[in-house]
Amino acid sequence: MTAPDELERALYAPMWEMRKLDEATLVARVDLIQRQSTLRVMRTADDYRAELDRRERERQNMRLEWLTWVLAVLTVVLVVIEVSRLMADLMVD
Numbered sequence: 789m790t791a792p793d794e795l796e797r798a799l800y801a802p803m804w805e806m807r808k809l810d811e812a813t814l815v816a817r818v819d820l821i822q823r824q825s826t827l828r829v830m831r832t833a834d835d836y837r838a839e840l841d842r843r844e845r846e847r848q849n850m851r852l853e854w855l856t857w858v859l860a861v862l863t864v865v866l867v868v869i870e871v872s873r874l875m876a877d878l879m880v881d
Contacts, residue, residue: 797822798836805840814840 800815806814814836821833 795824806836809839811840811843 798820801817809817818833818836820842821836
């Protein structure tokens with residue numbers, strides 16, 4: 789594919805196509821668009837940067853969700869341990 793074709797594909801890519809791209813391709817398209825000095829209304833480097841940011845936020849949200857579940861499980865485990873300790877102390881008395 790020639791550079792003008794790749795530029796056209798980058799500039800006019802629909803959002804659904806952009807979301808399917810891997811990060812290396814997104815970064816390459818940002819670089820390609822930034823090298824151009826056109827004033828046409830089209831997909832801009834900011835759109836691709838926004839997609840990269842969205843993906844990073846999605847990864848962070850997944851990590852936060854995982855950490856939330858870990859904390860919830862640890863809380864339940866600690867409550868069970870404490871309740872069993874209290875019950876053991878009551879049985880000893």
